Amino acid sequence: MRMKTTDLTRIYRLGPSEITAVNKVNLEITEAMFMAIVGPSGSGKSTLLHLIGLNDYPTFGKICIDDADVSLLSSSEHRKIRLLRMGFVFQTFNLLPTLSALENVELPMALAGKSSKEQTEKALRLLEAVGLSNRLVHRPKELSMGEMQRVAIARALANDPEMIIADEPTGELDSKTAKEIIALLFEINRKKKAIVVVATHDEKIVDVADRIYLIEDGGLRLQS
Amino acid sequence: MRLLTLCFRNLSRRKLRTLLCIIGVALATTFVIAVGATTMRYATVIKEMNVLFSGQVMVVSKDAIVIQAIPIGGGMLPQNSTVNKIKNITGLEKTVPILFVTPSIEVSGTLIPVPENFSMGVPVEDWRSIFGSTPLKGNVGHFPINESSNEAVIGPSLADQYRWSVGTKILINGYELEVVGILDTKLALLNRCVVMSLKLAQEIYNYRGSVNIITAKPVQGTTQKNLADAIENQISYVNALTEDERNDMIQPILVQVETWNLGLQTVVFAMSLILVMTVTLMSVSERRRDFATLDAIGASVSYVFRVVIVESTLIGVLGGVLGIFFGSLLALVLASLYTNISLAQFFPSIFEIVPPLYLIEIFAAIVSVSCIGGVVPALNAMRMRIAEVLRAEY
Secondary structure (H helix, E strand, O other): OOEEEEEEEEEEEEOOEEEEEEEEEEEEEOOOOEEEEEOOOOOOHHHHHHHHOOOOOOOEEEEEEOOEEOOOOOHHHHHHHHHHHEEEEOOOOOOOOOOOHHHHHHHHHHHOOOOHHHHHHHHHHHHHHOOOOOOOOOOHHHOOHHHHHHHHHHHHOOOOOOEEEEEOOOOOOOHHHHHHHHHHHHHHHHHHOOEEEEEEOOHHHHHHOOEEEEEEOOEEEEOO | OOHHHHHHHHHHOOHHHHHHHHHHHHHHHHHHHHHHHHHHHHHHHHHHOOHHHOOOEEEEEOOOEEEOOEEEOOOOOOEHHHHHHHHOOOOEEEEEEEEEEOOOOEEOOEEOOOOOOEEEEEOHHHHHHHHOOOOEEEEEEOOOOOOOOOEEEEOHHHHHHHOOOOOOEEEEOOEEEEEEEEEOOOOHHHHOEEEEEHHHHHHHOOOOOEOOEEEEEEOOOOOHHHHHHHHHHHOOOEEEEOHHHHHHHHHHHHHHHHHHHHHHHHHHHHHHHHHHHHHHHHHHHHOHHHHHHHHHOOOOHHHHHHHHHHHHHHHHHHHHHHHHHHHHHHHHHHHHHHHOOOHHHHHHHHHHHOOHHHHHHHHHHHHHHHHHHOHHHHHHHHOOOHHHHHHHHO
């Protein structure tokens, strides 16, 4: 997957005032890149990730995936891209509380119409890969935060995405667990050749990233 | 993971709230079934009253109120001599004098009120013209043979209730009667009656020489209306009612009963709708993050819609099943209370009290109501986006 944004802008209107959360961002993401977006709170990191992840529509500008403009596609087309080509990891894990670890990982595959057998086999493999083969039937509230984030990563990998978007994936974790999660994301990037885009404050992530962008007041610039 | 399992688990997240909502729906269903079944049964009984006298003019006392075939009150009762006068009227094929009496039976000192029991005195030579199509149970026994014999034929419900059979002696107003047959009928009216000869009924109930109904069947070519007019012209102290007139008298009451019943059902269903919608809205509102997550990982809007609709429908299904069970039970209890027949005896005929089709209709209605109650919450859930939900949380 290759993604290119051109003058990507997102403006929120709050009553009479306007807030430019993302301002004319031009970004090119190429295959197998591990990319970190850093910046202070409220600088627009999450908004940019939502735009890149097709979870939100830009006010101006466009997003191209493999040279095709996807910014004007319908929300159902965006859903299909998110389901089949992207994976999401959230700061607060966002696992469905009524599903077990295994079922949470199976869910994206079920939504993609894969067979029950295929779902279970793949989910078992993924959970084993993230070190949770002994926690399959546990529900999120029975897991530690690190374990929940591992399940979330396994869920993000369920449909073999070309891009993983992670918003503060280590924000809720202690430093040891954070290190393990970073290592996991890095391994996914290297072994599966998936693009990893991470919005973070965590310097440990910055250390392993191929490219680091700084976002300030909605504007993005390459740091290293 | 199957959608149904997911929805069951989602409902079980707030066990107490879900349980209370299901109980609410069950109570609504119970109420609708119990009231509806009881009303329907009485409407059926009233409608059935005309079946025995179909195609005939009914002659009653001038001031009597007639509910279908049952005369209530009235001044001077027609005498045996009135029958002879009617026999002389042109256009008449057959006339039968009948004495309807209620209350009729005293068993172990308990008086059982109208309309649960009644006695019917009919001249023995006229059994066939009244009960022609009604056989006796198991083809055992016979109708009373002569006017002076102390014999009676009884309805099957009475026979079941008191375990009377052919040969049993029963005591009515100090007269000992022998049961000589049990009617084999589904008619609610005949289920609870004691039929005897006219003369015996007049003697037992102290109506000597009087009757309160005289049926008059017109000859072919004469309308009921013409015969009724002729009777009223020649006998001033009676009313002659055609079948249509009898139906017209009761129709407004039946329509009103039906309208009230429908109105009550509508109100109860509307309350259920509001209950299910409120509970589901609360549930969706609490799970904003879950729905937004589903949207983020690519679930289609139809999937999200189905999750919410199935949840609200499940409430309706569970409440409906409980409501059908308790509603049927309550309808039986009410029928038992009103008829003084033990509950155990009603169980075999439960589907006569609460017809299966009616249960299916009410179940379908409550499930549909619950399903509709989930539409607005489902539309809300479909609109949840991860970017907005997370922004709202921080």
